[in-house]
Every structure is written in structure tokens, then in C-alpha cells.
Amino acid sequence: xxxxxxxxxxxxxxxxxxxxxxxxxxxxxxxxxxxxxxxxxxxxxxxxxxxxxxxxxxxxxxxxxxxxxxxxxxxxxxxxxxxxxxxxxxxxxxxxxxxxxxxxxxxxxxxxxxxxxxxxxxxxxxxxxxxxxxxxxxxxxxxxxxxxxxxxxxxxxxxxxxxxxxxxxxxxxxxxxxxxxxxxxxxxxxxxxxxxxxxxxxxxxxxxxxxxxxxxxxxxxxxxxxxxxxxxxxxxxxxxxxxxxxxxxxxxxxxxxxxxxxxxxxxxxxxxxxxxxxxxxxxxxxxxxxxxxxxxxxxxxxxxxxxxxxxxxxxxxxxxxxxxxxxxxxxxxxxxxxxx
Numbered sequence: 001x002x003x004x005x006x007x008x009x010x011x012x013x014x015x016x017x018x019x020x021x022x023x024x025x026x027x028x029x030x031x032x033x034x035x036x037x038x039x040x041x042x043x044x045x046x047x048x049x050x051x052x053x054x055x056x057x058x059x060x061x062x063x064x065x066x067x068x069x070x071x072x073x074x075x076x077x078x079x080x081x082x083x084x085x086x087x088x089x090x091x092x093x094x095x096x097x098x099x100x101x102x103x104x105x106x107x108x109x110x111x112x113x114x115x116x117x118x119x120x121x122x123x124x125x126x127x128x129x130x131x132x133x134x135x136x137x138x139x140x141x142x143x144x145x146x147x148x149x150x151x152x153x154x155x156x157x158x159x160x161x162x163x164x165x166x167x168x169x170x171x172x173x174x175x176x177x178x179x180x181x182x183x184x185x186x187x188x189x190x191x192x193x194x195x196x197x198x199x200x201x202x203x204x205x206x207x208x209x210x211x212x213x214x215x216x217x218x219x220x221x222x223x224x225x226x227x228x229x230x231x232x233x234x235x236x237x238x239x240x241x242x243x244x245x246x247x248x249x250x251x252x253x254x255x256x257x258x259x260x261x262x263x264x265x266x267x268x269x270x271x272x273x274x275x276x277x278x279x280x281x282x283x284x285x286x287x288x289x290x291x292x293x294x295x296x297x298x299x300x301x302x303x304x305x306x307x308x309x310x311x312x313x314x315x316x317x318x319x320x321x322x323x324x325x326x327x328x329x330x331x332x333x334x335x336x337x338x339x340x
Contacts, residue, residue: 139280
């Protein structure tokens with residue numbers, strides 16, 4: 001039987017770096033890093049072959065795919081100790097695209113998938129942080145509505161901007177749990193007004209909606225144009241990576257960021273990167289807040305007053321430096337890293 005799904009992290013890793021044609025660049029490297037013993041959250045990759053099949057069979061999936069996805073979800077559940085869709089201890093996942101070669105800004109991402117009106121209450125209770133839980137839920141509604149339901153993201157940004165203006169707030173981080181709950185209510189109204197049905201509450205339906213949206217994103221006009229400019233064959237397709245969530249938005253002792261193992265402009269052997277406190281990965285990409293330098297040297301070079309990770313999170317910075325060393329020694333080349 002054809003293997004359509006490959007696991008990484010936890011107790012089982014199926015792929016390796018050389019399998020980029022099948023697993024996409026992100027999936028292959030996640031598998032490789034898991035095999036190296038790096039702290040990669042467990043997950044699975046739906047292969048590029050599924051994308052090819054999807055377009056060759058009038059957007060239908062291979063018969064065995066659903067059972068393979070279910071089996072791989074169980075592997076994540078076992079590794080994390082949470083259950084997908086459970087109202088007491090829910091597993092939440094991210095869904096990301098991953099073509100053979102990087103296509104920056106072209107493909108889609110959904111974070112915090114698995115949240116609904118019930119599981120968000122469990123997240124609030126289990127984390128002891130109600131604000132974090134409802135912030136995560138509103139992020140999910142906004143991303144899913146944009147990527148999967150095709151609703152203009154500006155409609156949601158207008159809701160937040162209007163709410164902040166009403167209370168004279170400058171930053172999203174100033175919005176409390178009650179504020180996010182009110183914004184979520186307004187978000188749901190936007191969804192129902194735009195598509196005529198409520199925001200989907202079934203986590204399994206959410207997951208398959210997101211997987212299909214990633215495959216659909218391979219064929220949107222911006223992706224087609226990018227492929228033409230960069231000579232990327234249409235038949236390559238994209239993979240889908242489903243991975244257990246790690247939260248950078250749980251408070252001021254959490255962060256997310258990007259880094260290069262060397263200066264990407266000069267190749268100089270210095271750790272180069274930036275991070276955001278109390279944020280999720282898409283915040284870094286979106287540029288909605290000013291990021292902070294990883295290193296003291298980087299902070300001084302930029303003339304920034306914001307503290308470097310090296311200063312305020314020295315233990316985490318040390319772990320990142322160890323990851324940097326491991327990756328450069330293994331790949332024998334400069335690497336870029338996304339971390340939370």
C-alpha cells in the first residue's frame with residue numbers, strides 16, 4: 001500500500017533530508033532534525049504525491065489517506081499526552097505548506113487548529129491563562145477564515161482596530177481575556193455574514209479544510225506567477241505539515257523568532273536573528289511589532305533599546321546556540337531556523 005503520510009518526532013520518524021521531492025523542504029528537514037535529537041514538536045507530513053493525486057483526480061484524495069492521517073494523529077496524541085478534539089485536554093496543531101523549494105509568502109499557514117467554543121475553555125483552564133487561550137482562539141478564527149474560508153483578513157483587522165480605538169489601546173498585547181472574547185463574538189458574526197454559515201466547530205472538519213486549503217494554495221494565481229518566475233514545475237506540488245502546537249504567546253516568558261546560523265549578508269560566523277516576546281510565528285512575518293535582536297552584539301549594531309534574548313532569556317539563548325552548532329556541523333552550510 002502506498003505510504004501517503006510520513007511521521008516525525010515523538011517515537012517515530014519516517015523521513016530524512018534527502019526526501020525533499022516527496023516530503024517538501026520543510027517536511028524533510030523536520031524529519032532530519034527529529035532524527036538528530038533536536039526538540040522538534042511531533043507531527044506528520046502529507047506528501048507531495050497526494051497533491052499531485054488531488055489535482056489529477058478532480059480534487060479527490062487517495063482512499064487510504066484518511067486512515068493514515070488518523071494513525072499519525074494518534075502518534076502525536078501519544079507523544080504530547082493530549083487528544084485531538086477532546087474537551088478536557090485538547091491537542092492543537094499547526095498546518096503548513098512545504099514545497100520542495102522555499103516559496104516565501106506564497107503558501108498558507110493555519111495555527112491553533114482544534115480550538116472551538118469548548119476546547120478553548122479547556123485550554124484556558126489547563127494553562128491557567130484565560131487571556132492566552134482566547135487570544136489563540138481569535139488568531140485561529142482569523143487565520144482559518146482567511147486561508148480556508150476565503151474571507152478577507154482586513155475584515156478581522158478592522159474589528160480589532162475598532163475595539164482598540166474604543167478603549168484607546170495601542171497594542172494587541174493590551175487586550176485582556178474579556179476583550180478577546182468580545183472580539184471572537186464579532187469575528188463569528190463576520191464569518192456568518194460572509195459565508196452564511198457559522199464558523200466550523202468540528203476539529204476533524206477543521207483539519208481537512210486546512211489540508212485542502214494548502215493544496216489549493218499551490219494553484220492560486222500568486223503561486224503560479226511565482227513558479228513561472230522561478231522555473232518551478234507545476235507538477236512538483238506541495239506537501240502539508242501537521243505539527244503539535246508550541247505556544248509563544250502564553251506570556252512574557254515565551255517568544256518566537258527566526259535566526260540564521262551566520263550573517264546571511266556577509267557569511268560572517270556570527271549568530272544572527274530576531275525574536276518577539278509573547279507572540280506567534282506569523283507575528284514575526286507580518287511585521288506588526290518591532291522584533292528584538294537575539295544577541296547583544298546585534299542589538300548594539302542596530303542601535304536598539306530593546307533587550308536581546310541573550311540578556312533576558314540566557315538559558316533559552318544557550319539552547320538555541322547549541323541547536324545552531326548541531327545544524328551547521330550536520331549540514332555543513334548556513335541554516336535558517338524558525339523557533340518558538
